[in-house]
Amino acid sequence: MKPADNKLNALSVRNLSVSVPARGGRVLAVDNISFDLPIGKKIGVVGESGSGKSLTALALMRLIKDPVQVDAGEIFMGGKDIMKLSAKEFLPYRGGEIAMIYQDPMSALNPIMRIGEQIIESIRVHSPMSKQAARKIAIDQLGSVGIPEPEKRIDSYPFEMSGGMLQRVVIAIALSGNAKVLIADEATTALDVSTQERVLTLIDKTATERGLSVLLITHDLGVAAQYADEILVMYAGRIVEHGQVQQVFSRSVHPYTRALLDSKCDYTLDVTKPIKSIAGQPPRPDNRPSGCVFAPRCDFAEPACSASIPLLSAHGDAMAACFRADELIFNQEVR
Amino acid sequence: MSTTSVVASLNNVTRTFVSKRGDVKALDEVSISLQQGKTLALVGESGSGKTTAARILLGLDQPDSGSVNILGSELGGLKHEQMRLLRKSIQVVQQDPYSQLNRRHCVERIIEGPLLAFNVGDKISRRDKVISLLKAVGLEEEHLRRRPHELSGGQCQRVAIARALALDPKIVVLDEAVSALDVSVRAQVLNLLRELRDELGLTYLFITHDLGVAHYLADEIAVMFRGRIVEQGDRKDVFIDSKHPYTVDLLKSVPLAVPPDEKRQNNMDVQTLPSPNPTDACTYRSRCTVGRDLAQCASDKLTFTKGSPTHLWMCHFPVGGK
Amino acid sequence: MTQDFEFLNRLGVINVAGLIKIAKVVKQRFSFSVSIILGILTACLAAPLLAPYDPYKIAAGLPFLGPSRAHLFGTDDLGRDLFSRVLYGGRITLLIAIAATVIALVLGTLWGVMAGIRRGWVDEFLMRTADSTMAIPQILFALVCISAVGASVISLPLVVGFLLSPTTARMARSAVVTELNEDYVVAATASGLTRNRLIMTEVMPNIAPQLLVQLSINAASAVMLEATLSFIGLGIQPPNASWGTLMLQGYAKIWNTSWFVFFPALAVTITILAFNSYGERIRVSLDSRKSSS
Numbered sequence: 001m002k003p004a005d006n007k008l009n010a011l012s013v014r015n016l017s018v019s020v021p022a023r024g025g026r027v028l029a030v031d032n033i034s035f036d037l038p039i040g041k042k043i044g045v046v047g048e049s050g051s052g053k054s055l056t057a058l059a060l061m062r063l064i065k066d067p068v069q070v071d072a073g074e075i076f077m078g079g080k081d082i083m084k085l086s087a088k089e090f091l092p093y094r095g096g097e098i099a100m101i102y103q104d105p106m107s108a109l110n111p112i113m114r115i116g117e118q119i120i121e122s123i124r125v126h127s128p129m130s131k132q133a134a135r136k137i138a139i140d141q142l143g144s145v146g147i148p149e150p151e152k153r154i155d156s157y158p159f160e161m162s163g164g165m166l167q168r169v170v171i172a173i174a175l176s177g178n179a180k181v182l183i184a185d186e187a188t189t190a191l192d193v194s195t196q197e198r199v200l201t202l203i204d205k206t207a208t209e210r211g212l213s214v215l216l217i218t219h220d221l222g223v224a225a226q227y228a229d230e231i232l233v234m235y236a237g238r239i240v241e242h243g244q245v246q247q248v249f250s251r252s253v254h255p256y257t258r259a260l261l262d263s264k265c266d267y268t269l270d271v272t273k274p275i276k277s278i279a280g281q282p283p284r285p286d287n288r289p290s291g292c293v294f295a296p297r298c299d300f301a302e303p304a305c306s307a308s309i310p311l312l313s314a315h316g317d318a319m320a321a322c323f324r325a326d327e328l329i330f331n332q333e334v335r
Numbered sequence: 336m337s338t339t340s341v342v343a344s345l346n347n348v349t350r351t352f353v354s355k356r357g358d359v360k361a362l363d364e365v366s367i368s369l370q371q372g373k374t375l376a377l378v379g380e381s382g383s384g385k386t387t388a389a390r391i392l393l394g395l396d397q398p399d400s401g402s403v404n405i406l407g408s409e410l411g412g413l414k415h416e417q418m419r420l421l422r423k424s425i426q427v428v429q430q431d432p433y434s435q436l437n438r439r440h441c442v443e444r445i446i447e448g449p450l451l452a453f454n455v456g457d458k459i460s461r462r463d464k465v466i467s468l469l470k471a472v473g474l475e476e477e478h479l480r481r482r483p484h485e486l487s488g489g490q491c492q493r494v495a496i497a498r499a500l501a502l503d504p505k506i507v508v509l510d511e512a513v514s515a516l517d518v519s520v521r522a523q524v525l526n527l528l529r530e531l532r533d534e535l536g537l538t539y540l541f542i543t544h545d546l547g548v549a550h551y552l553a554d555e556i557a558v559m560f561r562g563r564i565v566e567q568g569d570r571k572d573v574f575i576d577s578k579h580p581y582t583v584d585l586l587k588s589v590p591l592a593v594p595p596d597e598k599r600q601n602n603m604d605v606q607t608l609p610s611p612n613p614t615d616a617c618t619y620r621s622r623c624t625v626g627r628d629l630a631q632c633a634s635d636k637l638t639f640t641k642g643s644p645t646h647l648w649m650c651h652f653p654v655g656g657k
Numbered sequence: 658m659t660q661d662f663e664f665l666n667r668l669g670v671i672n673v674a675g676l677i678k679i680a681k682v683v684k685q686r687f688s689f690s691v692s693i694i695l696g697i698l699t700a701c702l703a704a705p706l707l708a709p710y711d712p713y714k715i716a717a718g719l720p721f722l723g724p725s726r727a728h729l730f731g732t733d734d735l736g737r738d739l740f741s742r743v744l745y746g747g748r749i750t751l752l753i754a755i756a757a758t759v760i761a762l763v764l765g766t767l768w769g770v771m772a773g774i775r776r777g778w779v780d781e782f783l784m785r786t787a788d789s790t791m792a793i794p795q796i797l798f799a800l801v802c803i804s805a806v807g808a809s810v811i812s813l814p815l816v817v818g819f820l821l822s823p824t825t826a827r828m829a830r831s832a833v834v835t836e837l838n839e840d841y842v843v844a845a846t847a848s849g850l851t852r853n854r855l856i857m858t859e860v861m862p863n864i865a866p867q868l869l870v871q872l873s874i875n876a877a878s879a880v881m882l883e884a885t886l887s888f889i890g891l892g893i894q895p896p897n898a899s900w901g902t903l904m905l906q907g908y909a910k911i912w913n914t915s916w917f918v919f920f921p922a923l924a925v926t927i928t929i930l931a932f933n934s935y936g937e938r939i940r941v942s943l944d945s946r947k948s949s950s
Contacts, residue, residue, distance in 0.1 A: 048517035049488070163381075192380035192544065194622075197588040219518060222590030249594040263522035264592045266547035267574055274529065275551070277522035281487050393847055422849040435840040439862040449848035451858075498848070 006079045010181050010213035011037040011060070011098070016073030018055045018064060022286035028071070029285045030055050031237035034312070037181065042207060042214040044228030044245070046221060046260075050282045051234040053217045057183045060215070061100050062090055077181070096126045099179035103186040105166035109158045115142075115169050116154035119176055126177035141172040146202055164195035168202065175206065182207065183215045188223065200227045221264050225249050233257045236283050236293035243318035253320040253329055256294045292323070300324055341404075342538050343392060343425065343506055344368040348401035350387055361387040363562040363618075364401070367540075369506060374532065374539040376553035378546060378585075383559040385542045389508050392540065393427055394418055406505065423453065426499035430511035432491035436483040442469075442494050443479040449501040468497040472527060489520035496527065500535070510542045525551060546589055550574060555645070558582050561618040563637075568646035578642065578653035580623050617651070625652050688938055693931040697924070701747035708741035713896055717741075721914055730920045734910060742898055743920050749899040750887075750925075753813045754879035760818025761875045765825025766868060772826070773833030774856060784830065787823035795820050795882065796889070803891050813892060817882045821875045828871050832864040866943050873936030877929045884925045900925050 006012070018030035030052040037043055047053045055068065062082065064070050074081045077097055082090060102108050110118060119138040120131060135154070142150035145168040158166055167187065174182060184203060188196040204227060207214050216228050224231055224245070231248040233241040233256065241254040252258050262276040269275065280297045283289060289296050291306035298305070305323055315325040322328070350362040362384045369375055377385040390396040391403055394410055403410040406424055413421065426449075429435040436445050446465045455461065466476060472493040483491055492512065499507050509528070513521045529552065532539060543549050549556050550570060557567040558581065566572075566579040577583050615636035617626060626632030631651050639647045700707060709729075710717040716736035717728075724731045730739035772783040802816045836842065837860065845859045886892035887901025888908075895902060900921040907917030 048519060193546075193588045194380070194584055197590070200590075220590070221518065221592035225592045226590040226595050246594045249592060260518060261592055263519045264547075265522060265525060265545075265551050266589070266591055267550035267586075268591065269547070269551055271551055271570070274526045275522040277526060278519040279523075281489055281520055282517065284487075395843065395846065419849050419851065422847060425847075427844065427847045429840050429844065431840055435844045437841045437845070437859055437863070440859075448845060448850070452845075452849040452851070452854065495844070498844070502849070 005036075006076060008038055009036040010039045010077070011215075012074075012076040013056075013060070014074040014076070016056065016059055016075065017071040018052070018059055019069050019071045020285055021067045026069075026071075027285040027288065029068070029237055030059065032072075033234075033237075033239050035232055035239065035242060037213050037215060038230075039180075039213055040207075040211050041229045042204075042216055042227065043230045043232055044224030045215060045217045045232045045234060046219070046224045047234035048219060048260075048282050050236060050284055052237040053234050054185055056234075057100060057185045057215065057217055060181075060183060061094055061098060062087075063094075092126070095122065095174070095179070096177040097179060098181040098183065099174040099177060100183040100185060101167070101170050101174050101187045103189050105163060105170045105190075106158060108170050109166060111158050114155050114157055115161070116156075119154075119169070119173050122173045123176045137176070138172075141176060142169070144206070145169070145172045146198070147172075162195075163191055164199060167191060167195075167199050171199070171202065171206070175210070175212075179212065181213050181215065183217065185217045186219070187216075189218070189220070196223070203227070221261065222266065233260070236288055237285065238293055238321060239312055239319075240294065240322070241318065241320045242312065243320075247318050251318075251329075253315050253318045253325050254294075254322050255298045255300050255324075255328065257320075259297075259299070292321070300328060340371050341368045342371050343405045343540075344403070345388060345392060345398075346402045346404065348388070348391060348398040348403065350384075350391060350396065350398050360562050362391070362398070365559075365562070365564055366401075367392075367557065367564075369538050369540055371505075371538055372532075372536050373554040374541055374552050376541040376543060376549035376556045377559055378543060378549045378556055379559035380544055382561060384562040385559050386510060388559075389427075389510050389540060389542050393425060393508055394422070423502045424504050425506040425508065426502065426504040427508045427510060428492070428495045428499050428512040430515050432488040432495065432515060433483050435495050436491055438483050441480050441482055442474075442486075445483075445494055446498045446501055448498060453502070455502075464501065465497075468500055471500070471531070472497045473523075487520075488516055489524060492516060492520075492524055493527070496524075496531070500531070503535075504537070506538045506540065508540045508542070511544070512541075513548060514543065514545065521548075528552065546574075546585060558585070563618060563649065564647075565619060565650070566646075566648040568643075568648075572643065572646035576642075576646065576655070578640075578646075578648040578655065579619075579650045580625050580652075580654060581619050582648075583654050584622075584624075617649075625654075626650075688935070690931045690934040690938065693927060694935065697747065697928055697931070698751060701744055701751055704741075704744040704748055708738075708744045710738035710741045712737060712741040712745040712898070714738075723914075724916060731914075731916045733906065733917055734914075739903075739917070739920060742903060743900070743924055746898045746900045746903050746921060747924060749810070749893055749897065750880060750883055750901065751928075753810060753817065753883045753893075753899065754876060756814035757817035757821065757879040757883070758872060758876045760814055761821035761825055761879070762868065762872055764818065765822035765871070766829045768822060768826035769829025769831075770833050770856065773830040773837065774852065780830075784827070787826045790820070790823045796885070796891075799882075799886055799891055803886075808886075808892050808894060810893075813883060813886065817879050817886075820882065821878055825868075825871050825875060828867060829864065832867050833860060836860045836863050866939065870936045870940045870943070873932050873939065877932035877936070880925060880928050880932070 014034045016030055016033050017028050019026040020029045033056065045053045058064050059070050060075060070083065073083060075083050082093060109115065116135065116138055119141060120134040123134040123137055139150045139154055142154060147153050147165060147168055188199050191199060200223065203214065206212065216224065218224055228245050231243060231245050232239055233254065235256050241248060241252060241257045248257060252261060259278045263278055265275055278297050283293065289306060291308055292310050295301040295305040310321045310323045312319050312321045316329055345365060345367045347364050347366055348362050349364055352359045352361055365384065365388060367375065367388060377388060379385045387396065391398055405421055408421060410418065443465055446468055447461050450456065450461045450464060469476065469478065474490065474493055478490070513524050516524060525548065531537060539552065541549065541552055555567065555569055556573045557564045558573065558579065559565065560581050566577065566582045573582060574586065577586060616634055617632045617637055620626050620632045635651060637649045639649055641647050714737060717738045718732045718736055720732055720734050720736040722728055722732040728738050728740060730743060733739055768783060768787065772780040798820065799816050803812065806812045842855065842859065845855050883892060883899060884901035884904065887899045888905050890905065893899040893902045903921035904918050907921065910917050
């Protein structure tokens with residue numbers, strides 16, 4: 001992996017590993033992953049349960065708590081390894097340089113505080129100022145995330161607003177610290193399709209306006225395809241493929257990515273045939289196969305695949321962790 | 336009409352939930368009919384009334400007006416015991432794989448549950464039935480002694496399906512049954528549901544917010560919005576010849592897992608007008624790009640327009656003209 | 658050693674998985690507090706065997722003797738051995754306390770479950786009754802009851818049990834209401850289960866752990882109540898003596914011979930602590946299971 005270059009990248013992760021307790025010791029839920037988030041770009045992190053994508057996000061925010069631990073890794077932001085900072089030194093980063101929004105806006109907001117108070121609180125934590133000044137900024141922020149009549153809405157309580165509105169408020173709060181990196185962890189999963197489109201468009205627009213870099217974590221392949229520039233495919237704690245969105249969705253290299261895309265059920269499918277599903281289920285952290293994690297479920301697996309761990313390496317214009325990637329590219333039909 | 340018979344129906348059902356913060360009309364004169372061996376998908380977002388419709392069909396809730404009919408019996412007039420017996424014919428699989436199974440019971444006991452409820456057979460014949468159901472959903476005998484928390488989401492959902500089939504029902508209501516599953520597992524379970532339906536001649540009522548899933552499994556799709564069916568038809572009607580602006584909006588909003596076009600059409604950030612009080616006129620008006628400012632949409636009563644034997648919609652200004 | 662077990666397992670002689678599960682339960686259940694409880698229970702049950710003297714025998718030794726080898730807890734003003742009296746007294750206290758706890762559990766569970774499944778005005782009525790019962794000062798209530806029927810090994814558990822049942826009722830009701838909102842109950846109803854069977858076979862197993870916690874805490878309160886009632890003379894009367902009665906007798910002589918009161922009081926304290934800490938342990942393990950799963 002190339003060394004971290006903070007002129008090009010908002011975030012650089014190197015050899016991050018996160019472990020969880022299991023019967024007879026600890027196991028890696030995130031296994032030695034490395035990637036760069038270029039400035040101004042959006043990376044879609046795609047994976048199923050047990051892929052480690054959410055833990056990765058928490059690790060980036062340094063929100064990993066006992067009994068889960070970060071075993072190793074460096075995370076570079078603005079030239080510094082934030083993992084080496086003390087808790088106190090890191091405080092201004094969380095919400096300041098790097099912000100996160102989650103799946104359920106209702107639980108992200110304090111139900112007994114007005115939304116205005118929550119935004120103001122967040123603004124004042126990162127840039128000390130008077131309440132009145134913060135209130136003005138808060139109204140602007142609410143307006144910029146598309147909330148109608150922000151001067152009135154600022155005094156509403158969370159229960160008075162719909163899911164889509166709340167998620168916008170959450171985005172406004174997340175961005176109130178002038179973050180450079182935004183992590184959206186399944187941020188639209190709980191929303192209806194039409195609301196989801198609006199919220200994702202909002203994130204898109206805001207990111208472009210502010211030069212924000214986004215890590216879009218989702219299990220929804222469609223969301224990743226339409227709203228990300230690069231795609232990171234995670235499986236069982238490892239990155240199995242990393243490439244530009246055009247490439248991943250038209251000429252994916254890793255067998256898992258291709259199988260995942262084949263198993264997606266959307267309305268373009270041929271209804272007369274069974275959906276091409278992947279046999280078995282994603283392994284739990286304490287049940288990881290040796291060698292290539294996907295080998296037991298892979299149509300192209302050979303005995304050599306279980307002997308050692310394939311590393312993420314370049315195959316054409318993509319990065320994939322597969323021993324047979326080159327010959328598979330040669331053989332596959334173009335989508 | 337086709338020669339297949341109607342096995343269950345909701346007829347002009349209205350259900351209003353009364354609360355201190357105002358009444359919510361979950362269903363507004365909704366009629367649904369399920370035909371033997373066919374799958375009807377109710378598609379809609381939260382608040383559309385699809386879950387309420389399912390619950391009413393299952394007899395878990397009563398309509399305020401209108402009637403519910405299962406295999407010829409009107410649910411309203413039934414006594415407790417009669418309703419209970421009718422339950423043998425209509426079962427449910429819910430969304431959350433874990434919470435729909437009793438965490439204190441093992442898989443065998445869970446699947447045996449419905450058989451015990453009706454004192455079917457003896458211990459040995461029940462065990463045989465449980466094992467055959469287990470195999471039918473793709474699980475093994477080793478799973479019998481496991482508890483739900485020891486299984487994966489997909490496995491739990493299979494157990495739930497096995498349980499639903501224990502009494503050999505005619506109708507299965509699937510309430511977001513695959514929504515909580517991983518993509519690859521979802522595909523497996525959808526395949527399973529399809530196989531079982533074809534093999535056993537089941538009738539499905541599939542509740543979902545996912546158009547892709549509805550498209551794959553359903554013969555007929557009803558799109559619901561705020562308590563009303565706004566469009567209904569077969570796959571071609573709804574996905575290709577869509578008439579209602581809401582259906583069109585939904586289809587456009589679904590992100591597909593394909594390389595993005597150069598110019599992505601972003602839906603204009605349409606501000607939602609405050610929702611009008613329930614009236615006979617259109618409830619979609621506040622979000623509709625077509626009718627939001629049109630007087631007719633605000634005032635005129637809506638009725639169904641029938642475009643073809645299969646295709647219905649409820650709109651003054653349908654897409655593509657009347 | 659595990660390999661030996663594995664071998665036996667494969668032979669079908671023992672089921673290792675089952676044993677491990679039992680061992681886990683035992684490890685949880687046989688904690689320090691449980692050993693204390695069991696120790697006390699056994700000691701008191703075995704009183705006829707363990708007690709060196711007849712607790713009623715006057716002048717078993719010289720009166721007012723302090724703790725010694727011959728008389729572990731000393732002797733009282735009538736020369737009776739206090740160790741034997743504490744052992745025998747424990748039988749009575751624990752008998753009453755356990756009987757009261759069981760009564761509280763049965764009554765409280767029925768009360769709460771009935772309210773939880775009926776809802777509506779039945780629920781309101783039952784819960785307001787529970788609230789009112791809790792509002793009555795316990796000692797005064799006991800006073801009224803016991804003056805009417807007299808204090809005995811029958812009446813005391815009934816009175817104490819009744820006084821402890823409202824808290825169990827409230828807990829049972831809220832547990833039932835929570836469970837009835839769960840998906841598996843919808844599934845069970847749709848499967849054609851009758852309501853009663855639903856409660857018995859589906860819901861009760863899920864609220865059982867919480868009831869166990871309540872049982873333990875009630876046991877502690879029952880011991881406390883019995884001791885209190887006997888101490889103020891409303892409970893077990895001399896020459897029979899429960900721990901509370903012993904404390905009453907000892908109290909009269911407290912300034913000169915403090916050990917009269919000390920030992921029965923110590924017994925009461927340890928027992929209550931043990932029951933409470935056991936209940937707390939189960940509650941904590943329940944909470945941790947809920948949040949981790």
